[in-house]
Amino acid sequence: MGFLQKLMGNHQAIVVDKVVHDKETFWAWFQAQSAVFHHAVIMHEQIETEFFDPLSAWLERMHDGIYFLAGEAETGVAELIFTAEGVYKNFAFIEDLVATAPALTGWRFVALKPACPVEGFGINMGERTYSDQTMQFYAREQTRLPHNVDITIVHSDEAATEEQLTSGVYVYLDNLLGEWVAVTQIDQLHIIPPSVATQPLLPMADLLPYLQQKHAEWQQAYAHVYHNSDQDDFVSFEGEAENGQLIVGIIDSTLLAWPHKPSHPWMLTLHIAYDGNGLNGMPSKQVYQHMEAFEDAVMAELPEHEGYLNLGRETGDGVRLVYIACKQFVQATRVLERLMPRFAQDMSIEYDLFQDKYWQSLQRFEHMGTEAD
Numbered sequence: 168m169g170f171l172q173k174l175m176g177n178h179q180a181i182v183v184d185k186v187v188h189d190k191e192t193f194w195a196w197f198q199a200q201s202a203v204f205h206h207a208v209i210m211h212e213q214i215e216t217e218f219f220d221p222l223s224a225w226l227e228r229m230h231d232g233i234y235f236l237a238g239e240a241e242t243g244v245a246e247l248i249f250t251a252e253g254v255y256k257n258f259a260f261i262e263d264l265v266a267t268a269p270a271l272t273g274w275r276f277v278a279l280k281p282a283c284p285v286e287g288f289g290i291n292m293g294e295r296t297y298s299d300q301t302m303q304f305y306a307r308e309q310t311r312l313p314h315n316v317d318i319t320i321v322h323s324d325e326a327a328t329e330e331q332l333t334s335g336v337y338v339y340l341d342n343l344l345g346e347w348v349a350v351t352q353i354d355q356l357h358i359i360p361p362s363v364a365t366q367p368l369l370p371m372a373d374l375l376p377y378l379q380q381k382h383a384e385w386q387q388a389y390a391h392v393y394h395n396s397d398q399d400d401f402v403s404f405e406g407e408a409e410n411g412q413l414i415v416g417i418i419d420s421t422l423l424a425w426p427h428k429p430s431h432p433w434m435l436t437l438h439i440a441y442d443g444n445g446l447n448g449m450p451s452k453q454v455y456q457h458m459e460a461f462e463d464a465v466m467a468e469l470p471e472h473e474g475y476l477n478l479g480r481e482t483g484d485g486v487r488l489v490y491i492a493c494k495q496f497v498q499a500t501r502v503l504e505r506l507m508p509r510f511a512q513d514m515s516i517e518y519d520l521f522q523d524k525y526w527q528s529l530q531r532f533e534h535m536g537t538e539a540d
Contacts, residue, residue, distance in 0.1 A: 297335045320336050
């Protein structure tokens with residue numbers, strides 16, 4: 168049965184009181200209810216109350232932002248797909264959840280949405296159809312950034328704006344390519360009508376092979392490239408925030424000038440907020456020690472030889488930002504989700520994660536790297 172022919176169950180979880188983080192407890196509960204769940208999915212009987220609602224409630228107990236799709240994959244086999252709806256931070260939790268699933272007769276558990284065949288696949292959203300009959304694409308090659316994957320999607324609706332098309336295009340690509348490929352192998356995505364296209368249009372069937380080719384080129388060039396910072400140069404700097412409070416920092420100037428940035432294409436930024444009142448925006452001695460201990464703990468579990476580079480940090484105006492370039496991101500999110508609660512005493516810790524093959528988010532520091540050469 169085709170992917171969108173399955174019975175969809177993409178539901179926000181209902182509110183529950185008790186918090187349960189343990190995956191084993193979840194699967195023990197699921198196994199006890201599996202016969203009821205299986206009947207509801209296969210027979211489509213009372214599926215909202217018997218399956219969607221209780222499963223949504225348990226997922227919400229464990230982790231925010233986990234959704235699911237369910238349907239009959241083949242005769243008598245219920246397939247349950249856990250999805251993060253493209254949110255990188257939740258990929259690790261979903262992979263770990265499925266890895267701990269029990270073997271249950273009549274069930275198949277899948278981490279992240281799989282890819283669909285191009286032919287015959289499409290979705291309807293609002294007044295528009297998104298399929299290989301209404302969409303084409305082209306890729307814009309960038310000489311200065313050769314490993315950047317810049318895709319332009321061309322939808323046949325000439326009157327539609329990019330804003331009107333965005334949701335439908337993203338949902339279509341998420342299912343066409345599979346969730347992992349859709350959100351990790353496209354750097355820039357543009358959506359336009361046919362009248363403004365600047366290159367010949369290609370069929371959607373060519374998109375996945377193109378992405379696979381670009382990823383293979385990246386792997387050949389950078390998969391085995393690592394860096395040892397023992398001999399690196401570092402530049403310290405000082406400035407002022409807009410409110411006049413002090414900002415200080417240190418940056419690895421050797422890495423800023425490093426020609427192999429795409430080998431570590433994921434930018435992880437730690438945001439550590441603290442109370443800097445009365446200290447010109449700076450942390451107290453105790454908070455400073457806690458921040459140092461947290462950063463040391465993170466880098467101890469994300470070492471350079473495994474593909475994680477601490478590029479530097481800046482502190483001031485009540486926040487410390489730590490910049491870490493990563494070869495891959497899933498393990499980094501596992502480490503952070505485990506460590507952050509341990510260090511959230513007198514500071515608030517969050518993080519951003521995004522693909523940035525050429526570290527363009529750090530362009531304001533580039534002159535420091537140039538000067539260090």
